[in-house]
Amino acid sequence: xxxxxFIIPVAQLLILAYAVTFEIKNVRFITIDHDRSTHSKxxxxxxxxxxxxxxxxNAENYEEAEEMIISDKADQVLVIEPxxxxxxxxxxxxxxxxxxxxxxxxxxxLMSAYATSIIADYNREIIIEQNPVNFTGLPIDTKxxxxxxxxxxxxxxxxxxxxxxxxxIIGMFLSGMNLVKEKEIxxxxxxxxxxxxxYQFIAGKLIPFWVIANIDLAFGLVIAKLVFNIPIIGSLPxxxxxxxxxxxxxxxxxxxxxxxxxxxxxxxxxxxxxxVIFILMSGLFTPIESMPQWAQMIDTINPVAYFxxxxxxxxxxxxxxxxxxxxxxxxxxxxxxxxxxSTMRYRKTA
Amino acid sequence: xxxxxxxxxxxxLVKRFGSFTANDHLNFTVSKGEIFGFLGANGAGKTxxxxxxxxxxxxxxxxxxxxxxxxxxxxNKVKKNIGYMxxxxxxxxxxxxxxxxxxxGGIFGLSRKSIREKTEYYLEKLKxxxxxxxxxxxxxxxxxxxxxxxxxxxxxxxVVFLDEPTGGVDPITRRQFWELIYDSADKxxxxxxxxxxxxxxxxxxxxxxxxxxRIEAIGSxxxxxxxxxxxxxxxxxxxxxxxxLDPPIGGTDRGNSFKKQVN
Numbered sequence: 001x002x003x004x005x006f007i008i009p010v011a012q013l014l015i016l017a018y019a020v021t022f023e024i025k026n027v028r029f030i031t032i033d034h035d036r037s038t039h040s041k042x043x044x045x046x047x048x049x050x051x052x053x054x055x056x057x058n059a060e061n062y063e064e065a066e067e068m069i070i071s072d073k074a075d076q077v078l079v080i081e082p083x084x085x086x087x088x089x090x091x092x093x094x095x096x097x098x099x100x101x102x103x104x105x106x107x108x109x110l111m112s113a114y115a116t117s118i119i120a121d122y123n124r125e126i127i128i129e130q131n132p133v134n135f136t137g138l139p140i141d142t143k144x145x146x147x148x149x150x151x152x153x154x155x156x157x158x159x160x161x162x163x164x165x166x167x168x169i170i171g172m173f174l175s176g177m178n179l180v181k182e183k184e185i186x187x188x189x190x191x192x193x194x195x196x197x198x199y200q201f202i203a204g205k206l207i208p209f210w211v212i213a214n215i216d217l218a219f220g221l222v223i224a225k226l227v228f229n230i231p232i233i234g235s236l237p238x239x240x241x242x243x244x245x246x247x248x249x250x251x252x253x254x255x256x257x258x259x260x261x262x263x264x265x266x267x268x269x270x271x272x273x274x275x276v277i278f279i280l281m282s283g284l285f286t287p288i289e290s291m292p293q294w295a296q297m298i299d300t301i302n303p304v305a306y307f308x309x310x311x312x313x314x315x316x317x318x319x320x321x322x323x324x325x326x327x328x329x330x331x332x333x334x335x336x337x338x339x340x341x342s343t344m345r346y347r348k349t350a
Numbered sequence: 351x352x353x354x355x356x357x358x359x360x361x362x363l364v365k366r367f368g369s370f371t372a373n374d375h376l377n378f379t380v381s382k383g384e385i386f387g388f389l390g391a392n393g394a395g396k397t398x399x400x401x402x403x404x405x406x407x408x409x410x411x412x413x414x415x416x417x418x419x420x421x422x423x424x425x426n427k428v429k430k431n432i433g434y435m436x437x438x439x440x441x442x443x444x445x446x447x448x449x450x451x452x453x454x455g456g457i458f459g460l461s462r463k464s465i466r467e468k469t470e471y472y473l474e475k476l477k478x479x480x481x482x483x484x485x486x487x488x489x490x491x492x493x494x495x496x497x498x499x500x501x502x503x504x505x506x507x508x509v510v511f512l513d514e515p516t517g518g519v520d521p522i523t524r525r526q527f528w529e530l531i532y533d534s535a536d537k538x539x540x541x542x543x544x545x546x547x548x549x550x551x552x553x554x555x556x557x558x559x560x561x562x563x564r565i566e567a568i569g570s571x572x573x574x575x576x577x578x579x580x581x582x583x584x585x586x587x588x589x590x591x592x593x594x595l596d597p598p599i600g601g602t603d604r605g606n607s608f609k610k611q612v613n
Contacts, residue, residue, distance in 0.1 A: 194429055195457070
């Protein structure tokens, strides 16, 4: 069991950090080149040369192109009109069409943005080519600067969140299954005829898992640093302090579920119900700010969301206590509330 | 306390679950140091009564006083003064023998030293010194039951409740188990035991026999045999404890109660 407790988080971290990404790479792209001029070849070469695009060949017509999209062999089609190169040379204007498979709206807008930027790049080259003397650049020059994650590395953003996930899953399941397991095998009956105080029993259940989850977190942080080279800018003691409070919330939550259920199956089912909602709404994958108002209201009781936010702030921005005071006090109230609630719900009667 | 003091006193104890009466006006007393057999067919209401006496469950009405405390009012004080061993095996399988002693000793607030002494005392008595670091799951059932009994006695309780402690145990181990019971009664602990083995009923100083929620007979085995004019406790039991499968006497209500009991 002990090995499982440590192998699972490592596996989660290694798999999720690489797999859970919204970056689009290797867009499979085809063309319908009605022009076949040097200009059209050049444009296609620009796509081909980009790291994001993987050129899958030329289709003769729309039907053939659509067939490739339907059979999932292509994501994007670049249509070049007949006479495109000639028009560019004579009329200094030409048009292309970009067709994107938009079943996944997020991915589609990214792919479309990539394509647009490549075409814009080509546009600029043409302007310079045609007018090398007068070109002094575009009127507004934008120089983006990406703070806290200069390489726009998705893993940097994801790993602090995934660390929260793994202590949450470990904590919730270990505590949720443990007490109900005693109900199933009958040892709880023996405990219930002893004079042990309810809070002592719940604390006795909570503390070992609290220690294990904290060690798991430390373990995860080491891997984050060694394998993913995630910056840990803020204070580690502060991180563990917040984690300790957060774990009381999660463990009490798990214990509460197991006081309310009679079998491991029920406990598992209810734990999953809450975990899935908490995790999907935690802001790990999608920003909470872009959720609808009602969903944000629900998120005010989502402990996972609070800790992911704090963890990202501490690890990536180096935020101090004052920066996430509000979230911290909410977690404190939550922790005390859940502990008392689970203690009250534990009945020493049969 | 002298021998005549009542360590358990039950007056008009009633426990109802909805319309079903599990314990119907029970009245009895048990003296200090006595071995009291609490008999009855399956579903007669024995376990319900034990749960009330050990503070696990509250009576619907009536009074039960155990070790000087009213179980309904002071369940935790009662729990401090009793030991309990249920028909479900109750020690932790994934802990060693020693750890189980330490765990339960700790719950009752015993000092480390006293836990160590008690552990040694019982292991020696059970001749299980070599088992001390073995996981409970590696130990045969009969031995486990003896350990469970010892653990239930670790804090020297005034009363120890044994709910079918010898179920599934071989005759030799059962005999050894009863030696442990006698030992502990000699030291002044009251033993309140349920069993389905009528030879064990003979070992008790007094027994009560329950049927359908009521105590139908109470007294020493000898007295009961005489009263019923039979030679064995077995015959006494069969005469009293009509099985609930017999045709209902008082109409459909009894049939319904039986269904509830089984469920």
